[in-house]
């Protein structure tokens with residue numbers, strides 16, 4: 001049996017990882033264990049329902065969005081290794097500890113629309129090295145490929161931690177004593193798949209290449225792709241990505257014509273980059289339909305992006321349709 005603490009120790013000795021990085025990861029994971037205890041109790045701890053507030057992106061916040069955000073902020077403020085944080089639920093970045101060498105970006109609760117109906121939700125996190133000098137927004141605007149670690153905690157039928165420190169991916173399951181125990185090492189995503197995930201209700205707004213791609217999949221055996229495809233839509237990107245990590249698949253949240261000023265719905269810094277790093281570490285691919293996700297130079301903390309990720313053959317196919 002390998003505990004999360006054993007795993008961190010082994011990674012840090014094997015790859016000479018810096019102590020501050022290990023402390024940062026440990027702090028994030030402990031905060032997620034606290035979030036988990038709130039999620040698990042649901043109505044019994046009064047955490048369900050609307051918060052009655054909105055975030056910087058103009059989205060209504062659920063009580064658990066606010067609670068999870070605060071748990072992470074409080075924990076990171078108390079971690080000397082963390083110089084600053086940025087959250088989907090905060091207007092601006094927050095400076096935390098001057099001596100810190102790391103920056104943490106997070107979506108405290110992904111899949112908020114699923115909270116009140118008891119479907120899978122999760123916390124997504126991304127860790128960057130703090131550039132030298134004083135902390136400002138630009139310190140956070142690093143390409144996804146610069147992340148030193150990323151992962152998520154999925155509050156599903158089991159609570160799982162999925163982590164990469166850029167030496168493969170490790171999956172842990174939370175036991176009855178609230179400890180994460182290693183349950184799978186280095187999952188790999190198959191190059192081919194016959195399963196896709198997209199919100200079909202947006203079909204009329206899609207651009208031509210996505211229209212064509214999905215119609216080819218729907219044509220199944222009778223179409224150019226020559227095989228039948230199955231569809232899933234959880235509406236929690238974190239759960240969607242976990243399914244892809246476990247059994248392959250392709251996930252799309254494309255740019256559409258609803259709001260031409262928006263590149264997509266999902267957020268580059270809090271969702272797309274960390275989940276893309278996990279998937280790339282497992283052999284999958286991720287793009288914004290034009291370039292590799294992790295190569296995008298960010299322009300803003302809350303930047304939106306089109307997302308196509310998962311089994312390599314499909315991601316490459318969709319990217320090629322956009323050329």
Ligand code: AHG
Pocket residue numbers: 059088107109110111112113199235236237238253265
């Ligand atoms: P969040 O709950 O953090 O706002 O993110 C929700 C995102 C993502 O998790 C999911 O894939 C997508 O929104 C669902 O969108 P639809 O409402 O179009 O299904």
Ligand code: MN
Pocket residue numbers: 107109110111237271
């Ligand atoms: Mn989200």
Ligand code: MN
Pocket residue numbers: 065088107108109110111112
């Ligand atoms: Mn969220």
